[in-house]
Amino acid sequence: MTITPFHPPKRTLMGPGPSDVHPRITEALARPTIGHLDPEFIRMMDELKSLIQYAFKTSNQLTLPISAPGSAGMEACFANLVEEGDKVIVCINGVFGGRMKENVIRMGGTAITVDSDWGRAVDPKAVEETLNAHPDAKVLAFVHAETSTGARSDAKTLCQLARKHNCLTIVDTVTSLAGSELEVDGWGVDAVYSGSQKCLSCVPGLSPVSFSEAAVEKIQARKTPVRSWFLDMNLVMGYWGGDGKRAYHHTAPVNQLYALHEALCLLQEEGLDNSWQRHQRHHQALVAGLAAMGLEMLVPEEERLAQLNAVVIPEGVDDLAVRQQLLAEYNLEIGAGLGAFAGKVWRIGLMGYAANQTNVLHCLSALESALLRQGHRFTPGEAVKAAISVYQ
Numbered sequence: 001m002t003i004t005p006f007h008p009p010k011r012t013l014m015g016p017g018p019s020d021v022h023p024r025i026t027e028a029l030a031r032p033t034i035g036h037l038d039p040e041f042i043r044m045m046d047e048l049k050s051l052i053q054y055a056f057k058t059s060n061q062l063t064l065p066i067s068a069p070g071s072a073g074m075e076a077c078f079a080n081l082v083e084e085g086d087k088v089i090v091c092i093n094g095v096f097g098g099r100m101k102e103n104v105i106r107m108g109g110t111a112i113t114v115d116s117d118w119g120r121a122v123d124p125k126a127v128e129e130t131l132n133a134h135p136d137a138k139v140l141a142f143v144h145a146e147t148s149t150g151a152r153s154d155a156k157t158l159c160q161l162a163r164k165h166n167c168l169t170i171v172d173t174v175t176s177l178a179g180s181e182l183e184v185d186g187w188g189v190d191a192v193y194s195g196s197q198k199c200l201s202c203v204p205g206l207s208p209v210s211f212s213e214a215a216v217e218k219i220q221a222r223k224t225p226v227r228s229w230f231l232d233m234n235l236v237m238g239y240w241g242g243d244g245k246r247a248y249h250h251t252a253p254v255n256q257l258y259a260l261h262e263a264l265c266l267l268q269e270e271g272l273d274n275s276w277q278r279h280q281r282h283h284q285a286l287v288a289g290l291a292a293m294g295l296e297m298l299v300p301e302e303e304r305l306a307q308l309n310a311v312v313i314p315e316g317v318d319d320l321a322v323r324q325q326l327l328a329e330y331n332l333e334i335g336a337g338l339g340a341f342a343g344k345v346w347r348i349g350l351m352g353y354a355a356n357q358t359n360v361l362h363c364l365s366a367l368e369s370a371l372l373r374q375g376h377r378f379t380p381g382e383a384v385k386a387a388i389s390v391y392q
């Protein structure tokens with residue numbers, strides 16, 4: 001058998017990530033590869049660092065993209081900030097909070113969990129009680145935008161609570177960056193990680209991270225070396241450090257970094273606030289359309305993410321059949337439910353470049369056709385009409 005070059009189909013990506021990649025970003029990927037210590041490349045890296053600072057709203061010196069996906073950014077934060085015996089309070093309201101706990105344990109820390117209902121924000125009252133009960137806790141960790149459920153937590157309030165109790169914060173912003181209001185310095189976040197493939201609309205495989213001065217002090221005061229060589233910030237800084245010579249640590253994913261640079265240029269051109277508002281506008285149109293089909297949202301309105309819409313699958317409708325039809329007939333990908341929500345919800349992403357009117361109307365009309373086939377009862381045509389009236 002002869003294997004021929006792989007040409008993927010053209011899809012519309014409205015799942016939990018990756019999202020549609022902007023053509024300017026795929027074009028950036030195809031630019032000539034140069035050495036990762038080339039002076040021109042180093043100039044690009046410096047720009048990239050300041051673009052990431054812009055996106056996070058931070059002036060943290062230790063700000064850079066980890067050369068691996070969001071999960072590696074998560075691991076970098078826990079590996080550097082958690083030492084053997086450290087007590088870490090972990091908020092769990094979905095799949096990704098559970099992974100944070102797993103990280104704490106693997107780094108030799110003790111995880112104290114604050115469990116909130118899946119589909120709801122983290123409960124600040126429960127967090128405060130736990131902070132009071134564990135005055136020796138060193139770190140508070142939580143997910144800003146829980147992609148598994150579509151719930152947004154109040155990061156500002158949670159960070160204030162942590163500060164009051166002398167805890168550093170580790171915040172997962174993989175899905176929130178560029179899609180929801182986020183202020184790393186303004187809210188006092190100490191360690192933050194994100195991903196390239198969600199609301200930045202870049203290709204997967206990079207994780208922007210940033211550490212506050214207090215976090216850097218804690219890393220430098222460690223009694224034991226960071227357990228991961230690859231993710232040890234002391235070593236990574238030798239390559240990404242702002243001043244002086246760059247030392248080889250690992251070969252940077254040169255072309256992927258061009259792509260992230262382009263994605264962040266796009267974000268800067270649009271403006272951070274405009275990007276947040278655009279996600280909100282298309283979310284409102286989508287929700288109006290879903291409601292017109294008689295579909296319900298999982299998350300209460302005030303805790304909903306614009307960029308990840310968890311929709312309750314109506315009784316009698318075949319989850320898999322619908323998603324397969326959307327993919328086969330409309331080249332449209334939406335996400336399945338995760339964990340406890342498998343088979344119970346769909347997760348419709350409106351992330352980055354994919355958050356646009358064409359996609360919203362395409363998704364609604366495709367869903368109408370799939371739900372009609374399933375025998376779900378509603379008035380055809382009303383969904384698109386409802387969405388259009390939001391746009392007008």
Ligand SMILES: *Cc1c(COP(=O)(O)O)cnc(C)c1O
Binds near residue numbers: 017069146172173
């Ligand atoms: C996608 C996601 C991750 C993991 O990112 P990968 O790039 O898939 O490793 C972590 N946290 C949240 C909230 C996510 O949505």
